[in-house]
Amino acid sequence: xxxxxxxxxxxxxxxxxxxxxxxxxxxxxxxxxxxxxxxxxxxxxxxxxxxxxxxxxxxxxxxxxxxxxxxxxxxxxxxxxxxxxxxxxxxxxxxxxxxxxxxxxxxxxxxxxxxxxxxxxxxxxxxxxxxxxxxxxxxxxxxxxxxxxxxxxxxxxxxxxxxxxxxxxxxxxxxxxxxxxxxxxxxxxxxxxxxxxxxxxxxxxxxxxxxxxxxxxxxxxxxxxxxxxxxxxxxxx
Amino acid sequence: xxxxxxxxxxxxxxxxxxxxxxxxxxxxxxxxxxxxxxxxxxxxxxxxxxxxxxxxxxxxxxxxxxxxxxxxxxxxxxxxxxxxxxxxxxxxxxxxxxxxxxxxxxxxxxxxxxxxxxxxxxxxxxxxxxxxxxxxxxxxxxxxxxxxxxxxxxxxxxxxxxxxxxxxxxxxxxxxxxxxxxxxxxxxxxxxxxxxxxxxxxxxxxxxxxxxxxxxxxxxxxxxxxxxxxxxxxxxx
DNA sequence: AGTCACACGTGACGC
DNA sequence: TGCGTCACGTGTGAC
Numbered sequence: 001x002x003x004x005x006x007x008x009x010x011x012x013x014x015x016x017x018x019x020x021x022x023x024x025x026x027x028x029x030x031x032x033x034x035x036x037x038x039x040x041x042x043x044x045x046x047x048x049x050x051x052x053x054x055x056x057x058x059x060x061x062x063x064x065x066x067x068x069x070x071x072x073x074x075x076x077x078x079x080x081x082x083x084x085x086x087x088x089x090x091x092x093x094x095x096x097x098x099x100x101x102x103x104x105x106x107x108x109x110x111x112x113x114x115x116x117x118x119x120x121x122x123x124x125x126x127x128x129x130x131x132x133x134x135x136x137x138x139x140x141x142x143x144x145x146x147x148x149x150x151x152x153x154x155x156x157x158x159x160x161x162x163x164x165x166x167x168x169x170x171x172x173x174x175x176x177x178x179x180x181x182x183x184x185x186x187x188x189x190x191x192x193x194x195x196x197x198x199x200x201x202x203x204x205x206x207x208x209x210x211x212x213x214x215x216x217x218x219x220x221x222x223x224x225x226x227x228x229x230x231x232x233x234x235x236x237x
Numbered sequence: 238x239x240x241x242x243x244x245x246x247x248x249x250x251x252x253x254x255x256x257x258x259x260x261x262x263x264x265x266x267x268x269x270x271x272x273x274x275x276x277x278x279x280x281x282x283x284x285x286x287x288x289x290x291x292x293x294x295x296x297x298x299x300x301x302x303x304x305x306x307x308x309x310x311x312x313x314x315x316x317x318x319x320x321x322x323x324x325x326x327x328x329x330x331x332x333x334x335x336x337x338x339x340x341x342x343x344x345x346x347x348x349x350x351x352x353x354x355x356x357x358x359x360x361x362x363x364x365x366x367x368x369x370x371x372x373x374x375x376x377x378x379x380x381x382x383x384x385x386x387x388x389x390x391x392x393x394x395x396x397x398x399x400x401x402x403x404x405x406x407x408x409x410x411x412x413x414x415x416x417x418x419x420x421x422x423x424x425x426x427x428x429x430x431x432x433x434x435x436x437x438x439x440x441x442x443x444x445x446x447x448x449x450x451x452x453x454x455x456x457x458x459x460x461x462x463x464x465x466x467x468x469x470x471x472x473x474x
Numbered sequence: 475a476g477t478c479a480c481a482c483g484t485g486a487c488g489c
Numbered sequence: 490t491g492c493g494t495c496a497c498g499t500g501t502g503a504c
Contacts, residue, residue: 048491053483059320059494060481066323073330081479083296086303089326093310096333101388103340155404163439165402167392193430195443202400204441206432215309222309285476290498296479297496318494478504487495 090215146229147177150200154218156211161190164221166203170196178203181224187217384414384462387437391455393448398427401458403440407433415440418461424454 071077071085074092078084148169155163168174175194178201182189192205209217308314308322311329316322385406392400405411412431415438419426429442446454 049484051492052485055493056483056495057481063320063323064481066320066327070323070327070330073327073334083300083303083479086300086307089330090303090307090310093307093326093330093333096330096337097310099337100333191432193441195428195441202441202443204430204439206439215306219305219309286499288477289500292478293480293498294496301496320494476504478502480501480503482499482501484497485495486497487493489492489494 146171147174147181147225149222149225152218152221154214154221156209156214160208160210162207162209162214162217164203164205164207164217166201166205166221168201168203170199170201174201177228181221181228185220185224383408384411384418384465386459386462389455389459391451391458393446393451397445397447399444399446399451399454401440401442401444401454403438403442403458405438405440407436407438411438414465418458418465422457422461 067082067085070089071080074085074089076092077088148171150167150169151165152167153165155165166178168178175196178194182192182205187205188208190206190208193203195202207217304319304322307326308317311322311326313329314322314325385408387404387406388402389404390402392402403415405415412433415431419429419442424442425445427443427445430440432439444454
């Protein structure tokens with residue numbers, strides 16, 4: 001497995017391990033230093049706060065462990081910094097996305113190249129493998145007039161323009177809902193287009209936005225759609 | 238700054254934005270409740286703690302934004318929970334790893350299997366592409382009025398319709414060449430659209446075709462573009 | 475000096 | 490009601 005974990009831990013691992021050790025051996029007696037309670041049966045209140053502080057510790061530990069695990073699966077981790085770990089992970093995932101796209105087109109080339117000859121099943125396997133990964137973005141319970149998003153992509157063209165490509169099932173009122181959703185987002189839309197084909201809607205729109213907003217833009221649309229699909233979710237309107 | 242952040246808040250966005258709002262209006266006065274300082278000019282100490290608390294806020298915000306962005310690049314986000322976001326990201330990266338490994342072995346198989354044939358250069362190209370991560374689909378020698386394709390995607394919608402999405406650099410006559418190319422392909426175009434933004438062309442067209450033709454369609458377009466870029470290349474017609 | 479990143483305990487909010 | 494999650498302010502140690 002991993003064998004090079006010991007060198008570079010001059011950072012928070014050391015610290016964390018020490019801290020974890022002492023919290024593991026923390027059998028729970030008196031919660032902290034001698035503490036008095038202002039009112040009520042002091043035992044109840046103190047145990048309540050003690051529980052809270054303990055669970056909070058566990059939560060922090062879990063989160064740190066997850067972050068640690070995240071770093072483990074991401075190569076080329078430059079800095080041990082928490083924020084950097086997440087940043088590198090994002091960057092890495094985006095790289096994998098691009099790579100996947102490139103490979104997919106390559107496989108298609110290969111496949112079509114041998115198409116006239118014996119169409120090998122290996123090629124089909126690879127294509128199918130790629131397809132199985134593509135799941136529906138939204139698979140929430142399909143109530144009436146919800147939006148079943150099939151694919152949502154956000155590209156940035158130039159410095160201040162985004163291109164959003166959205167595909168979804170065409171059902172009753174889907175088009176209206178879609179318009180409502182994008183209406184509510186208050187985007188700076190340059191131009192937009194919706195086409196309906198074979199039971200699906202294809203929406204392409206050009207939006208004015210900064211590059212940093214790209215991810216937020218995407219999640220914004222996703223959450224808006226999800227909120228529309230699930231009205232009892234806490235959304236303004 | 239940003240002005241369109243208020244609508245879509247389902248979960249911690251709401252909270253965060255509200256809190257951010259009120260921290261913006263936090264002008265800094267007395268840091269907390271009346272506090273006495275043991276020594277030194279109290280103004281210095283208070284500003285020091287104020288700085289610290291402010292930077293700590295920024296750090297937290299940055300970390301949350303990163304986490305937010307991380308969730309954006311990971312599909313199938315089940316829960317909004319912080320730990321769950323990281324967990325899903327890890328799982329997703331592992332999926333991609335496995336997928337990449339499988340595909341790589343497949344390509345190696347393919348390469349070693351059929352290398353002796355006339356397809357050798359294409360196979361090598363695919364391997365190189367795989368190793369060098371991402372390249373432009375077409376990176377042939379850029380002569381005047383060539384088409385530099387940035388992305389080409391072909392989807393099938395329904396049984397007999399394809400959606401083709403093509404992005405390329407906008408240079409002199411690119412639009413004309415693009416039209417010529419698609420003219421020459423004799424496709425059954427249902428509807429088509431070209432937009433120009435920030436030095437790029439975005440073409441979306443809907444074509445009538447069988448699903449089996451999908452891959453050929455793609456390679457057809459690619460070869461047509463390549464042929465236009467490099468006229469002495471062997472082209473069908 | 476002073477900044478950066480962190481873990482901690484605590485009150486608040488929602489299920 | 491307790492339980493889980495969160496942001497907050499604070500103290501600490503490292504550079």
